[in-house]
Amino acid sequence: AQKITQTQPGMFVQEKEAVTLDCTYDTSDPSYGLFWYKQPSSGEMIFLIYQGSYDQQNATEGRYSLNFQKARKSANLVISASQLGDSAMYFCAMREASGSARQLTFGSGTQLTVLP
Amino acid sequence: DTGVSQDPRHKITKRGQNVTFRCDPISEHNRLYWYRQTLGQGPEFLTYFQNEAQLEKSRLLSDRFSAERPKGSFSTLEIQRTEQGDSAMYLCASSRRQGITGELFFGEGSRLTVL
Numbered sequence: 001a002q003k004i005t006q007t008q009p010g011m012f013v014q015e016k017e018a019v020t021l022d023c024t025y026d027t028s029d030p031s032y033g034l035f036w037y038k039q040p041s042s043g044e045m046i047f048l049i050y051q052g053s054y055d056q057q058n059a060t061e062g063r064y065s066l067n068f069q070k071a072r073k074s075a076n077l078v079i080s081a082s083q084l085g086d087s088a089m090y091f092c093a094m095r096e097a098s099g100s101a102r103q104l105t106f107g108s109g110t111q112l113t114v115l116p
Numbered sequence: 117d118t119g120v121s122q123d124p125r126h127k128i129t130k131r132g133q134n135v136t137f138r139c140d141p142i143s144e145h146n147r148l149y150w151y152r153q154t155l156g157q158g159p160e161f162l163t164y165f166q167n168e169a170q171l172e173k174s175r176l177l178s179d180r181f182s183a184e185r186p187k188g189s190f191s192t193l194e195i196q197r198t199e200q201g202d203s204a205m206y207l208c209a210s211s212r213r214q215g216i217t218g219e220l221f222f223g224e225g226s227r228l229t230v231l
Contacts, residue, residue, distance in 0.1 A: 004158075033216035043205060045159070045222035052217060091158050095216045103149060103172070104220055106158030 003027065004092050004107035012113050013082045020067070021077040021110045023092030031097035034075040035104060036066065039089040048090075051075055082114045118142060120223035122208050128229045129198055136194045137226040141210030148191050149220060150183055151207040152176065159207050165191060198230045 005024045013019035025034065036048040051059045051066045059066040067076040079086055089111050093104040121140045129135050141148050146167050151159035162181070164172045167188040177183075180198075185191040195202055205227050209220035 031216060035219060037222075042224060043207075043227070044224040045207065045209070045220075047219040047221070050217065050219060093158075097216050102216060103161040103164060104159075105161070108156070108158050 002107075003105045004094055006092055006107035006110050008110045009108075010111045010113070012115055013079075014115050015084060016081055018078060018080045019082055019112065021079070021090050021092075021112065023075045023077065023107060025073050025075060025092070025094050027073075027094065027096055029096040029098050033095045034066070034068070035093040035095070036064070036075075036077045037091045037093060037106075038086075039091060039109070041088070045091070049077065079112075084114050084116060087112060087114045120208055120210050120221050122206075122223040122226050124226060125224065126227045126229075128231065130231050131198055131200060133198055134194065134196045135198055135228060136192055137206050137208075137228075139191045139193070139208030139223060141189070141191070141208070142212075142221055143189075145210035145212045145221070146188065147211040148185055149209040149211070150191070150193050151209065151222075153205040153207055153225070154203075162193075162206075195228070198228075200230045203228055203230045 032053045034051045038046045049061045049064045051068045063080045065078045089109045091106045091109045093106045123138045148165040150162040153159040163183045165185040180196045183193045205225040207225045209222045211218045211220050
């Protein structure tokens with residue numbers, strides 16, 4: 001079963017508008033972290049925002065916020081006031097407390113295109 | 117620049133040849149990860165080092181793949197007898213913090229094309 005599901009292969013948004021990128025996850029571990037990364041065409045994965053499973057409040061980092069709904073197992077990324085430079089692939093990822101490597105497990109990504 | 121660096125950035129090789137990629141993590145990071153990313157997909161975990169010890173390997177890491185981190189600093193990923201299915205971006209990441217909160221810092225990747 002997929003641990004991270006991103007159902008939107010591609011999204012378009014007008015410059016200066018807000019956009020929500022969907023992410024649902026599957027885990028039986030009560031302790032986990034959720035991450036969003038941005039991958040521009042250059043290839044580097046850029047960390048955006050983190051949400052812990054025990055965090056009471058939704059995470060925010062500048063124009064990025066995470067709409068965390070634990071019961072629904074969703075962790076949607078909201079980008080406010082989109083800019084042309086936000087055009088990139090966006091990946092949701094999860095890290096579970098169990099397991100020695102504690103590696104990130106990624107979804108398949110959403111390609112965001114910001115239109116002028 | 118003190119980020120994660122990978123070399124080479126691009127490698128084109130013929131099927132059957134061996135290739136080696138190098139990763140230099142951020143200097144104070146003791147945890148190092150290798151991921152593979154194919155077109156249109158998210159990165160998939162390959163292997164993990166804590167200092168020089170390779171603590172976990174994915175089933176994706178066939179016996180043609182070997183990774184080392186001899187002195188707990190840089191790491192190499194070697195693919196022997198390359199196949200066309202090995203064509204992918206190989207990403208290296210490093211981390212300092214233990215536990216679930218520490219984000220991984222990624223390099224720009226090494227893109228492999230096997231002809």
